Amino acid sequence: MPRLRLALAQTNPVVGDLTGNSRQILAAATTASARGADILALGEMALSGYPIEDLASRPSFLAASRTAVESLALELEAAGLGELVVIVGHPDGPFEPRLLGTSNAPTAIAQNSASVLQHGRVQARYAKHHLPNYSVFDEYRVFLPGDELLVMRIKDVDVALIICEDLWRDGGPVGRVLEADAGVLIVINASPFERDKDEVRLPLVTRRAVETDTIVAYVNLVGGQDDLVFDGDSVVVDGRGAILARAPQFDEHLLVVDVDAASATDVTLPDAVHRVTLSARGGDAPDEERGVETPTIAELPDDREQVWNALVLGTRDYVEKNGFPSVILGVSGGIDSAVCAAIAADAIGADRVWGVSMPSRYSSDHSRTDADVLAEAIGFHYSTEPIADLVMPIESQLELTGTAAENVQARIRGIILMGLSNLDGHLVLTTGNKTELSVGYSTIYGDSAGGFAPIKDVPKLLVWELARWRNEFALSRGEVPPIPANSIDKAPSAELRPDQTDQDTLPPYEILDAILDAYVTRALGRDDVVALGFDPETVDFITRLVDRSEWKRRQGAIGPKISGMAFGRDRRLPITYRPSNAH
Numbered sequence: 001m002p003r004l005r006l007a008l009a010q011t012n013p014v015v016g017d018l019t020g021n022s023r024q025i026l027a028a029a030t031t032a033s034a035r036g037a038d039i040l041a042l043g044e045m046a047l048s049g050y051p052i053e054d055l056a057s058r059p060s061f062l063a064a065s066r067t068a069v070e071s072l073a074l075e076l077e078a079a080g081l082g083e084l085v086v087i088v089g090h091p092d093g094p095f096e097p098r099l100l101g102t103s104n105a106p107t108a109i110a111q112n113s114a115s116v117l118q119h120g121r122v123q124a125r126y127a128k129h130h131l132p133n134y135s136v137f138d139e140y141r142v143f144l145p146g147d148e149l150l151v152m153r154i155k156d157v158d159v160a161l162i163i164c165e166d167l168w169r170d171g172g173p174v175g176r177v178l179e180a181d182a183g184v185l186i187v188i189n190a191s192p193f194e195r196d197k198d199e200v201r202l203p204l205v206t207r208r209a210v211e212t213d214t215i216v217a218y219v220n221l222v223g224g225q226d227d228l229v230f231d232g233d234s235v236v237v238d239g240r241g242a243i244l245a246r247a248p249q250f251d252e253h254l255l256v257v258d259v260d261a262a263s264a265t266d267v268t269l270p271d272a273v274h275r276v277t278l279s280a281r282g283g284d285a286p287d288e289e290r291g292v293e294t295p296t297i298a299e300l301p302d303d304r305e306q307v308w309n310a311l312v313l314g315t316r317d318y319v320e321k322n323g324f325p326s327v328i329l330g331v332s333g334g335i336d337s338a339v340c341a342a343i344a345a346d347a348i349g350a351d352r353v354w355g356v357s358m359p360s361r362y363s364s365d366h367s368r369t370d371a372d373v374l375a376e377a378i379g380f381h382y383s384t385e386p387i388a389d390l391v392m393p394i395e396s397q398l399e400l401t402g403t404a405a406e407n408v409q410a411r412i413r414g415i416i417l418m419g420l421s422n423l424d425g426h427l428v429l430t431t432g433n434k435t436e437l438s439v440g441y442s443t444i445y446g447d448s449a450g451g452f453a454p455i456k457d458v459p460k461l462l463v464w465e466l467a468r469w470r471n472e473f474a475l476s477r478g479e480v481p482p483i484p485a486n487s488i489d490k491a492p493s494a495e496l497r498p499d500q501t502d503q504d505t506l507p508p509y510e511i512l513d514a515i516l517d518a519y520v521t522r523a524l525g526r527d528d529v530v531a532l533g534f535d536p537e538t539v540d541f542i543t544r545l546v547d548r549s550e551w552k553r554r555q556g557a558i559g560p561k562i563s564g565m566a567f568g569r570d571r572r573l574p575i576t577y578r579p580s581n582a583h
């Protein structure tokens with residue numbers, strides 16, 4: 001059996017940065033070549049970053065992408081890497097437009113493509129067939145589908161190539177892999193992290209390997225892009241479904257593995273298959289001269305560690321890719337701000353985190369002392385800005401009472417954080433969790449003010465779990481646990497009036513999160529939620545709060561998606577909405 005050495009690079013591109021992303025690809029190619037690889041594959045759109053959204057409708061961006069692919073091929077050749085087959089994803093076009101509406105509507109003129117580079121030029125190109133148009137994906141809006149499977153004959157092995165969603169759909173290119181009798185199937189991906197996604201993704205990869213009787217090499221991007229976090233977790237599986245190699249989650253990594261693939265046959269190719277023959281690296285040099293690559297098979301960490309790592313990477317990449325020197329947040333002694341501060345410190349280092357305690361006349365002693373303990377444990381920059389004297393004049397001049405008065409405190413805190421952000425360039429982190437966002441339990445333009453929301457997709461019960469996990473993790477490494485025990489154990493409170501607790505307004509979090517899971521995540525109607533055994537009045541109260549606060553969410557900051565139903569593009573509902581009966 002011929003042996004191929006595959007290198008899969010989990011790079012972390014920045015959308016639009018064709019020059020920087022090309023540098024990442026060149027670096028991966030240099031290492032892959034030094035390790036004797038025949039083929040280097042990178043994630044979907046590794047050259048442009050993913051998703052490029054309506055940039056795909058700009059001819060100038062497409063022209064720049066084409067130029068970047070051609071330049072990359074020349075640079076590889078100039079660097080002495082021309083023998084290596086490099087598979088790189090990028091948008092391609094412009095093509096004959098598919099009109100989507102009026103003449104002003106965005107028009108699909110691009111394809112989601114992969115170019116095969118060797119000897120200083122593009123040897124072949126593949127265009128993605130299946131354009132996902134659900135959840136966070138809008139590819140049908142901006143891309144034209146491809147209609148041919150690409151097979152590369154290299155070292156007497158037929159290597160088929162497809163792109164991400166193509167693997168998820170029966171029929172189309174994946175259906176033709178078996179007919180083409182390919183020995184290896186390379187899939188380049190931009191597959192965002194979701195809790196439990198691995199329970200779907202890995203079985204899918206192994207199922208396709210068995211169905212198509214090929215070695216499947218699945219390579220995914222890594223890194224944060226706005227609200228998405230790509231987790232890497234690239235994997236190579238043999239035709240019986242056994243894992244041959246697996247890259248770590250959330251890290252840039254080059255996975256190198258030797259595969260013994262079936263020899264190419266002279267089967268008659270189905271119509272929609274294009275085959276190219278590429279020269280073999282190193283000519284006829286015997287495989288033994290390259291030595292043996294011992295493949296790594298990374299273990300997946302447990303659920304809480306995966307989620308923590310996703311939040312940290314999503315936060316870090318938002319800060320770094322948008323050029324912020326530092327972040328700032330209000331620290332109240334409560335669990336949400338404590339967890340956000342710990343995420344921020346893990347993401348960019350405590351010396352780039354600013355925490356501000358902003359006590360009001362209702363702030364408890366423990367809110368200050370717990371914030372002090374947090375600051376000491378994490379070691380971020382810490383200051384105190386009392387707000388009582390700032391709140392008072394507004395309250396009295398406007399004669400505000402009740403919630404109207406309470407919200408002034410949260411808004412003054414927002415003004416302080418935004419003022420310091422304007423002064424020193426910090427990114428403001430807003431600390432709302434998914435439970436609060438679901439029911440609108442935050443003050444608009446107050447504690448919801450901010451540019452990035454690290455825990456916006458984390459329900460309250462999971463916030464507590466993550467806090468406990470992070471502290472245990474610190475202890476297991478002989479480090480100081482970052483989150484004060486008291487912040488975890490005490491009853492949550494907004495402290496906007498004397499002795500307030502969240503449960504004055506909301507049901508216990510065990511019940512609230514369970515109802516939200518049914519209504520928001522599983523999108524059940526009101527009656528179906530009640531049928532799960534919840535008190536009908538509580539269900540009515542909560543579903544009404546959820547519906548009524550859609551407008552607040554629409555104005556809210558983005559934050560890392562960790563679930564299959566994150567607020568934002570996963571869940572698109574009208575703001576103006578009057579349910580006539582149970583929905």
Ligand SMILES: Nc1ncnc2c1ncn2[C@@H]1O[C@H](COP(=O)(O)OP(=O)(O)OC[C@H]2O[C@@H]([n+]3cccc(C(=O)O)c3)[C@H](O)[C@@H]2O)[C@@H](O)[C@H]1O
Nearest residue numbers: 403407410436440441442443444447493494496505548551
């Ligand atoms: N459909 C719609 N479209 C556009 N705007 C709409 C709107 N519905 C209300 N509004 C506007 O929204 C205003 C009401 O919203 P908002 O000003 O936010 O105030 P509101 O939601 O009434 O009160 C804030 C709630 O969040 C709680 N809170 C505050 C701070 C922190 C925490 C915490 O523990 O995390 C909790 C607080 O205890 C209170 O229950 C209205 O006065 C109106 O201006």
Ligand SMILES: Nc1ncnc2c1ncn2[C@@H]1O[C@H](COP(=O)(O)OP(=O)(O)OP(=O)(O)O)[C@@H](O)[C@H]1O
Nearest residue numbers: 330331332334335336337357358431447492493494
């Ligand atoms: N005294 C305070 N000092 C500084 N920031 C505050 C203060 N009170 C509230 N904030 C800011 O407003 C946010 C929302 O307040 P809230 O009290 O709801 O959250 P929390 O204290 O972090 O968590 P919990 O909801 O568990 O109490 C806080 O996370 C914090 O960023």
Ligand SMILES: NC(=O)CC[C@H](N)C(=O)O
Nearest residue numbers: 132164165168190191192
């Ligand atoms: N980029 C894509 O085509 C991604 C779609 C795919 N179903 C995934 O999440 O992995």
